[in-house]
Structures are given as C-alpha cells and as structure tokens.
Amino acid sequence: MDERFLVTGALGCIGAWTVRHLVREGVPVVALDQATDARRLRLIATAEEVAAVRFVQGDITSLDSVEAVLDEHRITHVAHLAALQVPFCRANPPLGALVNVVGTVNVFEAVRRRSDRIWGLAYMSSIGMFDAGDGDPIDGTLRVDAAAHPRTLYGVTKLANEGTARVYWLENGVASVGLRPLTVYGPARDQGLTSGPTRAIGAALLGRSFEIGFGGATLFQFAPDVAAAVVAAARSASGGAEVYNLGGTPASIDDFIATVESEVPEARGRITHTGPGLPFPDRIDDAGSEALGERTWTPLRDGVRRTAALFRERLARGELRPVDVGLE
Ligand SMILES: NC(=O)c1ccc[n+]([C@@H]2O[C@H](COP(=O)([O-])OP(=O)(O)OC[C@H]3O[C@@H](n4cnc5c(N)ncnc54)[C@H](O)[C@@H]3O)[C@@H](O)[C@H]2O)c1
Numbered sequence: 001m002d003e004r005f006l007v008t009g010a011l012g013c014i015g016a017w018t019v020r021h022l023v024r025e026g027v028p029v030v031a032l033d034q035a036t037d038a039r040r041l042r043l044i045a046t047a048e049e050v051a052a053v054r055f056v057q058g059d060i061t062s063l064d065s066v067e068a069v070l071d072e073h074r075i076t077h078v079a080h081l082a083a084l085q086v087p088f089c090r091a092n093p094p095l096g097a098l099v100n101v102v103g104t105v106n107v108f109e110a111v112r113r114r115s116d117r118i119w120g121l122a123y124m125s126s127i128g129m130f131d132a133g134d135g136d137p138i139d140g141t142l143r144v145d146a147a148a149h150p151r152t153l154y155g156v157t158k159l160a161n162e163g164t165a166r167v168y169w170l171e172n173g174v175a176s177v178g179l180r181p182l183t184v185y186g187p188a189r190d191q192g193l194t195s196g197p198t199r200a201i202g203a204a205l206l207g208r209s210f211e212i213g214f215g216g217a218t219l220f221q222f223a224p225d226v227a228a229a230v231v232a233a234a235r236s237a238s239g240g241a242e243v244y245n246l247g248g249t250p251a252s253i254d255d256f257i258a259t260v261e262s263e264v265p266e267a268r269g270r271i272t273h274t275g276p277g278l279p280f281p282d283r284i285d286d287a288g289s290e291a292l293g294e295r296t297w298t299p300l301r302d303g304v305r306r307t308a309a310l311f312r313e314r315l316a317r318g319e320l321r322p323v324d325v326g327l328e
Helices: 013-025 039-044 047-051 063-072 086-091 093-112 153-172 193-205 223-236 253-263 300-316
Strands: 005-008 029-033 054-057 077-080 120-124 176-180 183-185 210-212 217-222 241-245 249-252 271-273
Touching (some): 005 063, 013 029, 013 039, 013 047, 029 063, 039 047, 039 300, 077 223, 086 093, 093 120, 120 153, 120 223, 153 176, 153 241, 176 223, 183 193, 183 223, 193 210, 193 253, 210 253, 217 223, 217 253, 217 300, 249 253, 249 300
Parallel strands (some): 005 029, 005 077, 029 054, 176 241
Antiparallel strands (some): 217 249
C-alpha cells in the first residue's frame, strides 16, 4: 500500500524541511498547521514542490481536527512536530501545556483509534527536557536513558510527551519513535531559543549586526538532516516507544561564529554572543539512533555554507525579507 504522510506543525522550520523531503521522494504529504503562512516552505522549496503539498489549517488541541485530517486523507504515517517552543511556553504557560501535552495526547489518541491503518508515528521530543547536570557524572555526556530534570515548562511538556508515548505503547500497542534534537540550524530556523545562530547568518547577509543570546557549546544539527531523521523515524516505528538522541556537530558558539566568518565574508565583525551557555547538556550520545538507518550529519561548515548560499540566492532575487531570517 502507498504511503501518505501527515506532518503536524508543517509550516514551522523542521516541518517545512520534512515536507520538502517527502515531496522530493514523491510521497503524498498533508501539511497540518494552525498557521496559514507557508513562507518557510516557500523559502526552501520550489514553487512546483509547494504546489504538490495538501495544506490543511487545523489545531492539534482539537482531537476532532486531527481525526478528520487522518480520515479525509487516509493517512498511513504521522510526523508530529507541532509544538510551542521555549519562549512561547514561557510567554503563555497554559497554552504551551495545552498545545504540547494535550495536542500530543490527541495525536496519539487519533492514531490509536486507527492503528489498523496507520503504520508509523514519529514525534519530536527535545534535549531541552534535560538540565545541564543530567549528563554522566564522570564525562558529562548525556546518555539516551538519563533521568531528566527539566528547567523550563517546555522541557516538562517534552518529558510528558515521552511518557505519553510510553503509555500508549504499554496500554494500547501504539508504536512510536521520539527524537531529541538540540540546536537545529539552517534556512527557515527563525524562532525559538536556539534559533540565534541561524538568524545571525541571515542578519549578516542583510548587512545587520546580531548578538546570539547564549554562549558555551552546543550540538548543531542541520535542519534537512533532522527532517530526514523524522521521516526515517516514522517509517521505523514498528514496536515499542523508542526515543533517540540525534547526532550533529558539537561546537562552541565562538567556533560557530568563526566558521560563519570564514564562510560568509559579509559576517566578519557583525556577529557576537552574550550570556551563559544553554541550560542543557552539550555532549550528546546518540547511541541507538542507528536503528533509523544510516544517517548523514552535515558538518557544520557545510551547513553554514549551504545556509548562506540559499539566503544569498534569495537576496539576489530580492526575496529575502527580514522576517525570513527571524528579524521581525
Ligand atoms: N528547532 C529546534 O532546535 C528543536 C530542538 C528540539 C526539539 N524541537 C522540536 O521540533 C518540533 C519542530 O520544531 P521547529 O523548530 O520546526 O518549530 P517551529 O516553531 O518553527 O514550528 C512549530 C509549528 O507548529 C505550529 N503549531 C503551533 N501550535 C499548533 C497547534 N495548536 N496546532 C497545529 N500547529 C501548531 C506552528 O504554527 C509552527 O508552524 C517541535 O516539537 C520542537 O519542540 C525543535
């Protein structure tokens, strides 16, 4: 039987890349989002690719909406990415909990009711559910089975998502795969706590200065690689409630800025950073994620170069607005 994917949060950064990935594979994809502006997808995909997508405006806090889209489009795989990121949860905690926790329960419940015909469910957790001290006491590395002590409401909601997945497997046999990215970067990453590095590249190309709001080190993950992992995760969910940390390039923010300066001459002297490191572990063990198949993690230098090239190309066509790089 043919695959038909539903992507929730499809108009966000990782959602747009996931949709593009599926369209390029020739897989029918339905893009569900509460928002209607497909600017992130238009930034990274051709007009023909955008035209191949079925857009549905819907809110995951409504179980009816999620069920309707699954039935109407006879969905076989779900990539559940819709969520409110750290600053949005902080600004409106009840809404953050509603979207991230209840919305995720709705997705699992809607899938449970159709488990005879939905073969794969992937959802996004986050390294953001851990505290910086949750790494191994000897070497600081965060193992996949580390106990989480979230410091943000967002982290609490992601921890709840992993619990939801576990309970739906134990009580209902709904298999799923959860992924925990850390600092996703690349075109279309324009909002959220860890969007600063990407916005800095865009700002530099628009001739502006930019201060990244954190220091220390983190794990950089190029958005198209994360999208490929999401699709592989949905296809691999066949038993259990698996969760994987993801690979990427570990680097300090100083190294990131130096990389950008060497790849993007316009950026020289324009990017600074301030503040302490992110309140999450920065050394991540992605052991086990090989279950998703062989993954490519684009080296940071290549990802920065490709991000700048896409921005530069849009700029030359007069199509790169500040909002496209998260500056408004
Ligand atoms: N970007 C990262 O570095 C990162 C790191 C760890 C985890 N994640 C997780 O990955 C997922 C995708 O992240 P992103 O960077 O693409 O986020 P994003 O903020 O760019 O996109 C989120 C999308 O969800 C949509 N949405 C919000 N509430 C909704 C609702 N009630 N119903 C339907 N759609 C709704 C938004 O309109 C938006 O398009 C999220 O679950 C996020 O928590 C991201």
